[in-house]
Amino acid sequence: MTVALGEADMPMIRRRRISAVARGDRHPWTFYALATVFILYVAALYGPMICIYLLSFQDIRGGLVFPMKGHSLHWFIDLFTQVRTGDVKGSFDRSIKLAALVTVITLVVSLMAGLAFRRRFLGDTVVFYLMIGSLVAPGLVLGLGIGLLFQWIGISPSWYTSALGAQLSWTLPFGVLVMFAVMSRFNSAWEEAARDLGASRWQIIRLVVIPVLAPGLVAVALFGFTLSYDEFARTLQTAGSLNTLPLEIWSMTLNVTSPSLYALGTVTTIVSFIIIGACIGAIIVINKRRGMRATGH
C-alpha cells in the first residue's frame, strides 16, 4: 500500500521541506528528540538482521556469536550441499510455489471483492467483517482449526491443501483492504465511458479496469507474496509432513548449530528483496509510462 500511495504523499513531503527551509532551518528541540527516537528505532529494527547477515559470511571456524571468525562463503555452500542442515532446497521450492499460488488467488479474489464493494449490497457490512475477522483471530489457533477441519473432511494436510487455506485466511483480508484503498481512486466514469463506446463487460475489465488498476494490483500481489512467503503461525499446524521455508528455518534453529542457519537467513532475505524490488520497479515503469510525474496537468 505504501508503494501505491507514495505518489500522492510526495507533494506534501516536498511542501514540508520547503517550509522548513523558509523558516531558516532552526529546528525546535522536539525535532532532535524525535529524530533520536527514530534513529534508535531503525537501529533496533535493522541491527539484529545485519548481525545475522554478517555472521553468515564467516569461514569454517565460525560460530553462532560474535566475534566474526574470518570471512568466506563456506556456509552458503554448506547450506546447499550438506544434508544434515535439512531440506532447504525442497522447502524453498515449496514456499515459492505456495506463495505464487497464494498471490494469484489473493489477487483475483481481492480484485473481485474490490469491484463488488463499490456498491452497497444486502449484508455487505456483515461480509466485510467476516472477512476481516480472520485478521484478528490468533494464527496458531486458526491454523490448528484448519488442520483439524481438513483431517475431518478427509483431505490430508499438506502445503498445497490445508496450508494454502490457512495462508489465504491471512492474505485475503490484507489483499482486500489494500484493494479498497486502490479502488477508492478508481473513477467509475471510465467504465461507463467504455460501455458507452461499445465495450462488453469483459472488454471493460480487460481493457480498462485491469490496466488502470495495474500499479495497485502489483501492490496487492506483493502483499500476497511476502505475507505467504514468511507465514509461520498458521502454516505450522497445517503444512503436513513437508515443511515450508519458515518452518524449515524454525526446525533448524532447534538442531542446527552452525552459521549455515544465518546463511539461510541471508539467502531468504535476498530473495525477498529481489521480489520487492521487481514489484516496485514494475510500478515505477507503469507510472512512468503514464507520465504521472509529468507536470503538464
Added chain:
Amino acid sequence: MRAGAGDIELAGLCKSYDGVTNVVDGVNLKIPDGAYCCFLGPSGCGKTTILRMIAGHEEPTAGEIVIGGENVAGMAPVERRTAMMFQSYALFPHLTVRDNIAFALRVRGQSKAERYKVADLMMERVRLTELADRLPGNLSGGQQQRVALARAAITEPRVLLLDEPLSALDEQLRVQMRQELRRMQRELGITFIHVTHTQLEAIALADIVVVMEKGKIKQTGPARDVYAYPHDRYVAEFLGGQNVLSGKVEKVGDRFVVLSQPSRSGIQVRLGAQVRVAVGDRIDLAVRRDDIELVRADADNPDDGATALPSRVTAIEYQGSFVKVMLDTVPDEDFVAYVPERTFFRDPFNVGDVLLAKWSAGRARVLA
C-alpha cells in the same frame, strides 16, 4: 446502421430511484434532428438523469425515448447510436490520445492499422495530430476536451450527449471551447444535447434551451425567448437579467395595476397592454434590468406614461460594458438596473443616492 435521423422525442419520461420521489417527473420534449439543445437547471433538477437515460446508462421508470423514430428502450448506447461526453471527460489514463480515440473501434475488433487510420483522420479534424502519443495526464483541459469529443465522435453517433462539458475549464478557456463545441456540432451535423447549470453557456450555444426545475420542464424555446420572455418567476430568476416584482393586486385601473407591498405603500405599475388580473390576485411582474432607466429624484420628470419608483442606491458594481446598480426599490427583493457604461459615467451615482427607477409601460410583463 448509418441511416436514421437524430431527432429525439421524450414522452412522459419519469425516473425514480426510490419509488417515491421522481427525479425526472413526466418530461415531454421534441428535439429536431441536428439541433443544439441545452438542458439548463440547478444541480439535482434531473437534467443529467435525462441525459443518462437518452444515452442508455439508466433505464426510465416510465415513459418512452424515441430516437430517429425508433423506441430505444433496453438498447445499448452503441445500438442507439448515441455517444456521451462525460463530465471531466473520463479519458482512459493508461491510453495515449490515439488509443483513447480509437477505443470504440478496438472493441469492435478492428485491427490496429485500420483503427489508427480512422483515428488519425479524426485527430486531424480536431487538431490533435501532434499530441497523438501523449497520455491524457499530460494534456491541458482544452486538449482533453478535444480528445473526449473525438473519442465520442468516432462512433459516428446521431446524437452526442454532453454532460457539463465546460465545467472543468477555467473562464477564458470556457468561452473558447464553447465556440469549438458549436463548430464541431455544425461540422458533424448531428444533434447535440448539452447539460449545464450556467445560463450564459446555454443561451450562447443553444438553438433550444430547456429550463428545468425539480424534474420538470419549466420552459422550452429558443435562447432569446427564454431569456427575454420568461414564462414564470423561476425561469426569470434562473436566467437572470430580469427584475421580478411580486405582490397582491390592490387596484386595477386602465393600463395600470397597484401592487400592495408589505412594508411600503402600494406601487403603481403601468402596463402596455390590458392584462387580465383581478383585485386580490398575487402576481409576479418582470422587467428587464437593462430596460430600467435611472434619473435623479430632483430632475425634471415629465409624466410620459412610464412607471417611476423612488429608490435608493445600495451598491454599485462596474461590469465593463455596463454598470450594475443595485436598488432598494422593492423591500426584501433584489432590484437591479444595468446602466450602459457611457451613460452611467456621464453623471455617476453614489451609494445612498435617491433616484427614480423608470421603465416605459410596455416593458413590464405579467408572469404566469
